[in-house]
Amino acid sequence: MTVLSISGVHKLFNGNPVLRGVSLDVDEHEVVALIGASGSGKSTLLRCVNLLEQVDDGTIHLDGRDITDPRADPDQVRRRIGIVFQAFNLFPHLSVLDNVTLAPLRVHRMPKAQARAKALALLERVGLADKAAAYPDRLSGGQQQRVAIVRALVNDPRLLLLDEVTSALDPELVGEVLALIRDLKGDGVTMILATHEMSFARQVADRVCFLDGGLIVEQGPPEQVFGAPREPRTRQFLQRITDAGRL
Numbered sequence: 001m002t003v004l005s006i007s008g009v010h011k012l013f014n015g016n017p018v019l020r021g022v023s024l025d026v027d028e029h030e031v032v033a034l035i036g037a038s039g040s041g042k043s044t045l046l047r048c049v050n051l052l053e054q055v056d057d058g059t060i061h062l063d064g065r066d067i068t069d070p071r072a073d074p075d076q077v078r079r080r081i082g083i084v085f086q087a088f089n090l091f092p093h094l095s096v097l098d099n100v101t102l103a104p105l106r107v108h109r110m111p112k113a114q115a116r117a118k119a120l121a122l123l124e125r126v127g128l129a130d131k132a133a134a135y136p137d138r139l140s141g142g143q144q145q146r147v148a149i150v151r152a153l154v155n156d157p158r159l160l161l162l163d164e165v166t167s168a169l170d171p172e173l174v175g176e177v178l179a180l181i182r183d184l185k186g187d188g189v190t191m192i193l194a195t196h197e198m199s200f201a202r203q204v205a206d207r208v209c210f211l212d213g214g215l216i217v218e219q220g221p222p223e224q225v226f227g228a229p230r231e232p233r234t235r236q237f238l239q240r241i242t243d244a245g246r247l
């Protein structure tokens, strides 16, 4: 079953095309990794899916509904599509629990007891129940990022978008976030992740899409894209990464 259908999406910034006709269908329980050089449009694509950016052309359907229709309610859409960024963006003046329940309570009008119970269950699941009352500055980067992931999951989204979620972490903290994402995959969470970590894409993705110049140039199972890339541009990109010692 198709959860997300991106069709012919174009996005321009100041007249410069950043997405040039991207089409991508994501199935339920599928994990899709977006790879590509800096500036290839990975973040912009995720931001369009979450309606943080408006597409200039094309459509995006979630469960068959056109979310790029101007009549679509962005708050409703964002309840169904969680997003986690490289910078965890937790509110420093709110406890972990309040960070997680803020949007459900303020934006989505979830009853308080339900939001609390849901948040605590998720924090328990990611091993952070004992941090519910703590403030973000008392947490490590890896813990903060796990809280940000919990915050994105608290509405039981249909789709989770992960934008470079390990890039701001010290290397020794990356593992705990990757382990959580692998667990979520095991639970059947549908995800699109943009990453510079090829080993991560290789380990968790069902499908890898290589973006170049605002287009998906090649896509396939990780073993094919990494092991036997068909397109010269994919080969060049992977070669550069290998030369930099990052593959």
Ligand SMILES: Nc1ncnc2c1ncn2[C@@H]1O[C@H](COP(=O)(O)OP(=O)(O)OP(=O)(O)O)[C@@H](O)[C@H]1O
Residues within 6 Å of the ligand: 013, 014, 018, 036, 037, 038, 039, 040, 041, 042, 043, 044, 045, 164, 194
């Ligand atoms: N709000 C904006 N205004 C103007 N230009 C933007 C904006 N957001 C992104 N861009 C430009 O769009 C292009 C694609 O950026 P994007 O962040 O989507 O790439 P990316 O593949 O995610 O890169 P990275 O891997 O570095 O995160 C870049 O040239 C960037 O400078």
